[in-house]
Amino acid sequence: MGDLKHFDFVVVGGGIAGISAIEQICLRIPESNVLLLTASAFVRVATAKLRITSHIEELQIQEEAVKDFHKRYPNVTVVIAKLETIYPVSHSIKTTSGATYGYRKICICSGSVPKLVNFDSPNIIGLRDTDSAVNLKQRLEKSNRVCVLGNGGIATELIYELRNIDVIWVIRDKYIASAFVDSGAAEFLMNCADADRTGDKHSKALRYTTSHVATGTGKDVPGCALGPNWHTNLELTGALANKNVKIEFQTFIKDVNEKKPDSYQEKDEWPVYVTLNNGKIFGCDFVVSATGVSPSIPEIKEGSPFELGKDGGILVNQSMESSVQDIYAAGDVCTVNWDVAFHWFQMRLWSQARPMGSYAGMCMAASLLKEAPLPLDFSFELFTHVTRFFGFRVVLLGLFNGQKLEGRYEALVRVTKGVEYLKLVVQDGKLHGAVLIGDTEMEETFENLILNQLDISQYGENLLNPDIDIEDYFD
Numbered sequence: 001m002g003d004l005k006h007f008d009f010v011v012v013g014g015g016i017a018g019i020s021a022i023e024q025i026c027l028r029i030p031e032s033n034v035l036l037l038t039a040s041a042f043v044r045v046a047t048a049k050l051r052i053t054s055h056i057e058e059l060q061i062q063e064e065a066v067k068d069f070h071k072r073y074p075n076v077t078v079v080i081a082k083l084e085t086i087y088p089v090s091h092s093i094k095t096t097s098g099a100t101y102g103y104r105k106i107c108i109c110s111g112s113v114p115k116l117v118n119f120d121s122p123n124i125i126g127l128r129d130t131d132s133a134v135n136l137k138q139r140l141e142k143s144n145r146v147c148v149l150g151n152g153g154i155a156t157e158l159i160y161e162l163r164n165i166d167v168i169w170v171i172r173d174k175y176i177a178s179a180f181v182d183s184g185a186a187e188f189l190m191n192c193a194d195a196d197r198t199g200d201k202h203s204k205a206l207r208y209t210t211s212h213v214a215t216g217t218g219k220d221v222p223g224c225a226l227g228p229n230w231h232t233n234l235e236l237t238g239a240l241a242n243k244n245v246k247i248e249f250q251t252f253i254k255d256v257n258e259k260k261p262d263s264y265q266e267k268d269e270w271p272v273y274v275t276l277n278n279g280k281i282f283g284c285d286f287v288v289s290a291t292g293v294s295p296s297i298p299e300i301k302e303g304s305p306f307e308l309g310k311d312g313g314i315l316v317n318q319s320m321e322s323s324v325q326d327i328y329a330a331g332d333v334c335t336v337n338w339d340v341a342f343h344w345f346q347m348r349l350w351s352q353a354r355p356m357g358s359y360a361g362m363c364m365a366a367s368l369l370k371e372a373p374l375p376l377d378f379s380f381e382l383f384t385h386v387t388r389f390f391g392f393r394v395v396l397l398g399l400f401n402g403q404k405l406e407g408r409y410e411a412l413v414r415v416t417k418g419v420e421y422l423k424l425v426v427q428d429g430k431l432h433g434a435v436l437i438g439d440t441e442m443e444e445t446f447e448n449l450i451l452n453q454l455d456i457s458q459y460g461e462n463l464l465n466p467d468i469d470i471e472d473y474f475d
Ligand SMILES: Cc1cc2nc3c(=O)[nH]c(=O)nc-3n(C[C@H](O)[C@H](O)[C@H](O)COP(=O)(O)OP(=O)(O)OC[C@H]3O[C@@H](n4cnc5c(N)ncnc54)[C@H](O)[C@@H]3O)c2cc1C
Pocket: 012, 013, 014, 015, 016, 017, 018, 037, 038, 039, 040, 044, 081, 082, 083, 084, 109, 110, 111, 112, 127, 128, 129, 153, 154, 221, 222, 223, 224, 225, 226, 227, 228, 229, 230, 296, 298, 330, 331, 332, 333, 348, 349, 350, 351, 352, 353, 387
């Protein structure tokens, strides 16, 4: 393999996981020589933090040109290229342009790619990075009707953000946003769907900013994943005068054709036709397949391949190390493989990629310094996620949908139409999860109650009584 340039640490991927790993490595061992190998010409950094509770922080996320990143971390060599192969026995890697590098510890933070529905059509697109967002925006400008498939984070945000277009939303479930909330919360959001809260003055959320229009180093090169508030600076507007959303519940797409199907009764012509399993056929300009992600696993030669989880991610142990020695992984590309805390579970989110990356960086540094393994980071003791759906602030805590409780729980709910939706998940007198929609400012109280597992049976429904200041109970 010729002369290798050797690095103490190599990090693959300039998304939030990779950058967080590098930040910790440089903090622990500032004199180490580090290679950041990334396919994208921009990296994602968290520039400002708003701490909401001990476990929840909202971040301002910025894209930074790699040359500026290098200025802040002069010990980090940045190479914009795609990793092709890892050779774990010789502790080296090769890029697609043929360059080779040696490593002592390497962290794979290559993220994931959209898992598009499996129909061969140029009119099905996914959304992942800035390039794909720009492509979406440009397509929308010329479009009268779009079909959105999926019921998770992207679809739920997109349906709300789209303007001046007909939308056919195809979901497999009985209610919207099912990847995040239950049917009660979905109904609350649906009832408020028409109100425009995009300019919500009360929002404490920090903003996501982009400074350019393209991230990749070329066609088919993945950029960093879009993150919270990715749509803030993008007008997602179609060619019509107004917007109309039609939801097809409990359905899926059976076929996608550029040629008009014989059974399509209408006279209008469209670039593409989608046939649903309920027999309906819709013509549209294009389809957004917001149907989840697949981890981007690099090729490995020599020795054993990575052990992968059921979801295709690289299995990592409590130190974020994969099944292959000295190879770590963090963020969307990995699948946790330790006995996780009862109130935590993995979801492929920014709010998990960041602590995973930081913790992986700390573990790699500790391992190079031959220190004892670190205790698991406290971020993994409680699931927390803050986002915005349909213009509302949404806070999800612990087992917010009764996950792991096998249906054996009580749900205490308080709803003020158009204002807030609160749900507490209680089992055997203990709080295990909460969904807080609206500006409830209750997250700290409920976070503490989940963490300390205080017996709350004596408070009953007063926990959600708006006339009682619940925080006074627990002072
Ligand atoms: C539209 C959208 C909205 C989202 N909104 C939210 C939200 O509101 N809240 C939230 O918590 N999460 C959100 N997410 C999820 C979140 O963005 C991801 O979970 C997170 O960014 C993953 O970070 P990562 O560093 O693991 O991967 P990525 O950000 O995908 O970074 C991967 C990096 O690896 C590089 N790379 C890939 N392959 C190679 C290779 N072979 N060689 C070299 N480099 C490579 C890429 O160029 C990139 O730099 C959203 C995702 C999307 C797509």
